[in-house]
Amino acid sequence: MATNYITTISKKYPSFRDEPLKTVYRWLDGKRQDDGAEGLWRIHDTLYDFTDFIERHPGGPEWLRLTKGTDITEAFETHHVTVRAEGLLGKYKVREATTPRAVQLTFRDDGFYRTLKRRVRDKLKDIDYGPAQRSKLIIDSMLAAAFGLAFLAIRLHSYALATVSGLFVCWTMISAHNFFHQRDNWRMLAFNLAFSSYREWRISHALSHHNFPNSILDLEISYFEPFLCWLPNPSIKSSVKRIASWLYGPLVYSFLFYGEFVKRVIETYETGKNTFFLDDLVTLILPTFMYVVGATSLWEVIKMWLFIVLVASFLFGLIGLNAAHHHPKAVHDGDQIPADIDFAVYQMAAVIDRSDTKGSQFMVLTSFGDHCLHHLFPTLDHGILPQLYPVFFETCREFETVYRELPWLQQIIGQHKQLARVETMTYKPSEKFN
Numbered sequence: 001m002a003t004n005y006i007t008t009i010s011k012k013y014p015s016f017r018d019e020p021l022k023t024v025y026r027w028l029d030g031k032r033q034d035d036g037a038e039g040l041w042r043i044h045d046t047l048y049d050f051t052d053f054i055e056r057h058p059g060g061p062e063w064l065r066l067t068k069g070t071d072i073t074e075a076f077e078t079h080h081v082t083v084r085a086e087g088l089l090g091k092y093k094v095r096e097a098t099t100p101r102a103v104q105l106t107f108r109d110d111g112f113y114r115t116l117k118r119r120v121r122d123k124l125k126d127i128d129y130g131p132a133q134r135s136k137l138i139i140d141s142m143l144a145a146a147f148g149l150a151f152l153a154i155r156l157h158s159y160a161l162a163t164v165s166g167l168f169v170c171w172t173m174i175s176a177h178n179f180f181h182q183r184d185n186w187r188m189l190a191f192n193l194a195f196s197s198y199r200e201w202r203i204s205h206a207l208s209h210h211n212f213p214n215s216i217l218d219l220e221i222s223y224f225e226p227f228l229c230w231l232p233n234p235s236i237k238s239s240v241k242r243i244a245s246w247l248y249g250p251l252v253y254s255f256l257f258y259g260e261f262v263k264r265v266i267e268t269y270e271t272g273k274n275t276f277f278l279d280d281l282v283t284l285i286l287p288t289f290m291y292v293v294g295a296t297s298l299w300e301v302i303k304m305w306l307f308i309v310l311v312a313s314f315l316f317g318l319i320g321l322n323a324a325h326h327h328p329k330a331v332h333d334g335d336q337i338p339a340d341i342d343f344a345v346y347q348m349a350a351v352i353d354r355s356d357t358k359g360s361q362f363m364v365l366t367s368f369g370d371h372c373l374h375h376l377f378p379t380l381d382h383g384i385l386p387q388l389y390p391v392f393f394e395t396c397r398e399f400e401t402v403y404r405e406l407p408w409l410q411q412i413i414g415q416h417k418q419l420a421r422v423e424t425m426t427y428k429p430s431e432k433f434n
């Protein structure tokens with residue numbers, strides 16, 4: 001039978017996507033307008049009212065508070081591996097939705113994702129959870145190293161040591177990403193170490209990017225579009241931008257963290273909506289510590305701290321934007337994908353894993369490693385993901401979907417080729433890779 005293809009997972013061009021100030025709250029407003037959730041929460045084709053459940057939600061109240069009025073199908077499916085959450089749905093059901101879903105990703109009971117989830121659920125009963133504890137030890141050690149090096153840097157007036165401190169700030173933040181995907185816990189706050197916000201990333205990264213990677217619904221695509229454009233669409237990237245972005249890309253990486261802060265200041269000023277919370281003060285802990293223990297001038301501390309943030313930002317961009325999504329063979333909106341694509345198959349289409357970090361828990365935790373499995377089960381600690389490969393590969397074979405991986409150098413070269421790519425391609429799940 002001939003396969004039908006589609007070129008986007010979003011049936012409708014997302015509302016507010018092209019507004020000049022792209023923010024997480026505007027993204028949620030757009031979903032409220034487009035998702036047919038009628039002011040409630042939508043899962044598949046049913047509407048629910050979880051108002052009374054918000055404060056009791058084991059994952060934390062924020063997830064449900066933020067998503068009222070939107071379709072949470074993908075988030076609901078991926079954030080609950082056990083059947084407990086599904087068992088609660090009946091209690092909160094209101095009625096059937098009147099419009100079809102805006103996103104064309106499927107979760108058939110006999111499809112790839114649900115089959116794999118059942119197998120993972122069984123597997124989780126007898127795996128070793130020791131590595132999840134080790135993840136905590138790793139992030140705690142990196143946090144301590146970031147502070148220790150910042151102390152030495154300010155005492156010895158050494159920008160070389162400040163650079164290494166920046167590396168540890170970056171690694172700490174990437175590892176904190178493992179924790180903000182999970183139920184509320186203090187380690188997620190480490191993500192706020194350098195002007196970033198775990199709260200905003202739970203929307204832009206966990207709800208937007210994770211569920212709809214490389215699509216027009218992915219904020220990690222639209223945020224960068226004025227500067228770095230990965231969609232293969234000549235109408236949004238001129239010939240000059242396609243190549244010039246290779247040169248100024250590193251500058252974009254360096255100012256990512258400052259940019260996030262400035263954007264939130266502008267948003268608060270322009271919309272009157274406060275986007276700052278008590279946890280944003282975490283950003284000030286490192287410079288305050290440097291000032292207290294460094295016994296030097298405030299100006300010295302500010303200069304060196306801003307330098308540490310710059311280094312951390314550059315490395316975060318370098319690692320994050322070359323991690324797994326922007327190789328020319330990774331599907332981007334505009335490329336052809338099979339119609340009715342299963343959620344898991346779409347994730348595999350949009351991810352090419354890093355092969356060189358496999359097997360090292362430290363490397364995986366600090367490089368967005370084991371990314372495919374992480375997209376499929378974001379609440380599972382990165383430390384335990386390697387134990388799931390046997391059931392994952394078994395399911396890949398059964399559904400004739402090829403798992404793809406490449407070393408970092410090829411990911412970096414691929415990311416630059418993707419910035420230049422304007423021709424679209426067709427993704428065939430069973431097609432051989434390499």
Ligand code: HEM
Pocket residue numbers: 050057058059060063064067072075076079080081082083084085086088089181182183379
């Ligand atoms: C935007 C949608 C949602 C998100 C992002 C979300 C996120 C999460 C997260 C991060 C956890 C912690 C997982 C862990 O530590 O293993 C969790 C647990 C849980 N959530 Fe949600 N959740 C959502 C919607 C819901 C809804 C609608 C229900 C109930 C009807 C629900 C019920 C539960 C339950 C029972 C748990 C405990 C863990 C389990 O037994 O699976 N969640 N959720």
